[in-house]
Each structure stands twice: as C-alpha cells, then as structure tokens.
Amino acid sequence: MRKKDHxxxxxxxxxxxxxxxFLLAFAYYHINFQNHLxxxxxxxxxxxxxxxxxxxxxxxxxxxxxxxxxIAMFLKGRTFVMNTLLATFSFSIFYExxxxxxxxxxxxxxxxxxxxxxxxLVTGFATGLVLRxxxxxxxxxxxxxxxxxWSGLKVGTVFILMDAAVLLLSLFYLPLKETLFTILAVGIxxxxxxxxxxxxxxxxxxxxxxxxxxxxxxxxxxVHAVRSAH
Numbered sequence: 718m719r720k721k722d723h724x725x726x727x728x729x730x731x732x733x734x735x736x737x738x739f740l741l742a743f744a745y746y747h748i749n750f751q752n753h754l755x756x757x758x759x760x761x762x763x764x765x766x767x768x769x770x771x772x773x774x775x776x777x778x779x780x781x782x783x784x785x786x787x788i789a790m791f792l793k794g795r796t797f798v799m800n801t802l803l804a805t806f807s808f809s810i811f812y813e814x815x816x817x818x819x820x821x822x823x824x825x826x827x828x829x830x831x832x833x834x835x836x837x838l839v840t841g842f843a844t845g846l847v848l849r850x851x852x853x854x855x856x857x858x859x860x861x862x863x864x865x866x867w868s869g870l871k872v873g874t875v876f877i878l879m880d881a882a883v884l885l886l887s888l889f890y891l892p893l894k895e896t897l898f899t900i901l902a903v904g905i906x907x908x909x910x911x912x913x914x915x916x917x918x919x920x921x922x923x924x925x926x927x928x929x930x931x932x933x934x935x936x937x938x939x940v941h942a943v944r945s946a947h
Contacts, residue, residue, distance in 0.1 A: 730850040731803070737846035738804050741854060742811035744839040747823045752832040755891050755899040757880025758857035765883070768890040782856035789859045800852030801859065808854055833898040837905025841873070844906065845913025848872065873911030877904050 748754070756764065763777035782805075790798045825832035844854060853859045861875040868875070880903040884896055 730800075733850045734800060734804050734847050734852050735807055737843045737850070738808040738854060739811045740843035740846070741840055742808050742815055744836055744843065746812055746815045746819070747821060748825070748832055748836045748839065749899075749902075751823055752825045752829065753892075753895050754829075754832060754836055754902060755884055755887060755896050757883045757899070757903050759855060760857075761880070761883040761887050765887055765889070778856075785856035785859045785863075788863070789853075792863065793859075797851060797853075800850075801854075804847050804852040804854050829894070829898040830901075833902040834905060836899075836902040838909055840902070841906035841909025842913050844876075845873075845910040848910070849914055871911050872914060873907035873909070876910055877907035880907075 749756070755761065759778055759781045760774075762781060763772070763774040766772040766777045767774050786798060786801065789801070825835075844858065847854050848858065848862070853862065857879065861872055861879060864870070864875045864879075865872045881900050884891075884900050884903065888896055
C-alpha cells in the first residue's frame with residue numbers, strides 16, 4: 718500500500734505538469750497563433766532579435782534559456798530543473814502535434830477582446846499549474862520565479878511586468894492592435910497564475926515553498942527550505 722501511495726505521489730505531479738503544458742500549447746496555437754496575438758517573454762525577445770539583428774530565433778532561445786536553467790540548478794535544485802526540462806520538451810511536442818494534426822479552428826479575429834480573455838485565462842492557469850507542481854515552461858518562467866523570490870513580488874506580477882516590457886519593445890515590428898490585446902492577455906494571465914498558485918493555500922506567500930517536514934528538520938536542523946513559488 719505504501720509503495721502504491723509513493724508511486725502516486727511521484728507520478729501525480731508529472732501528470733499535472735503534462736496536462737498544464739498541453740493546455741498551454743493548445744492556447745498558444747488555437748488562440749494566440751490562429752488569431753495573431755503576439756508573444757512575450759523569451760519568445761518575444763527572440764522574435765525581436767530576429768527582426769532587429771537577424772538572429773535565428775531557435776538559437777536566441779537557447780542563449781537566453783541555458784544560463785537561466787544553469788542558475789536554477791544551483792538555486793532550486795536538480796528536481797526543479799528536470800521538471801522544467803520535461804515541461805519544456807512536452808510543450809514543444811504538444812504544440813508540434815497540434816500544429817500538424819489539429820483541425821480545430823478558433824476564429825476570433827472579429828472579437829480580439831474575447832481572444833485575449835481566453836488566452837489569459839487558459840495560459841495563466843496552465844502556467845500556474847506547471848509552477849505549482851514543481852516545474853516551469855521555460856527560462857522566462859524560471860527568471861520570473863527568481864525575481865519573485867528576490868524582490869518579494871508575486872510571481873504573476875513579475876510575469877506581467879516582464880511580458881509587457883517585451884511586448885512594448887515588440888511594437889517595432891508588430892501591429893499595435895494585436896500587441897495591445899496581447900498585453901491585456903498577459904495581464905489576465907499574470908493574475909490567473911497568482912490565483913492558481915495560491916488556491917487553497919490561505920495566506921501562504923506564493924514566493925515560498927512549504928517549510929521542511931518534521932522528519933526533515935530532525936535529519937538536518939541547519940537546512941532551510943528554498944523560497945520558491947511552488
């Protein structure tokens with residue numbers, strides 16, 4: 718019985734992170750991409766680098782992601798980094814499958830307000846789910862967690878500020894209308910991330926992980942929990 722409970726406790730977070738990355742891929746393809754909403758975070762920076770400097774976006778993403786992941790390995794541990802790699806690869810696979818095989822079209826070009834609302838709610842919930850169960854969907858997510866930890870700001874607030882800054886820079890090459898609606902979606906997503914992380918946690922600080930269990934304290938009284946959002 719204990720082995721079964723232990724297996725469930727190990728597999729449940731992985732299942733939830735996979736579900737979160739599927740939702741994120743679904744929203745990015747069927748809502749953002751199909752309705753020409755823009756991108757924030759490292760994706761937006763990579764597109765901006767392509768427009769301004771002619772850099773390959775895939776290479777730019779690696780240049781941005783790798784240092785942040787290495788820092789996270791030292792500050793947040795191997796398990797977090799492994800979960801992040803799982804989430805990142807699974808997101809890419811889900812997005813590729815949807816792009817190739819999905820026949821669903823969600824056409825909201827005449828109602829970008831609804832597109833922004835749906836994008837914000839779904840991407841925010843999906844990202845928050847991955848964060849809550851111990852991973853991240855990319856280097857920009859990790860950076861938001863680290864900034865949240867160091868600054869004391871809520872994770873969702875950091876997401877909003879980072880994405881909005883990137884999107885404002887992206888006005889150099891993106892249409893104003895779609896960019897403004899994307900900023901709205903980012904704002905909704907940031908609040909949804911915070912709600913997803915804090916749901917049923919009462920007054921718990923979303924920038925902190927739970928304190929060590931009693932057995933962990935006995936084993937090593939000098940070890941303190943690393944403050945994080947999940």
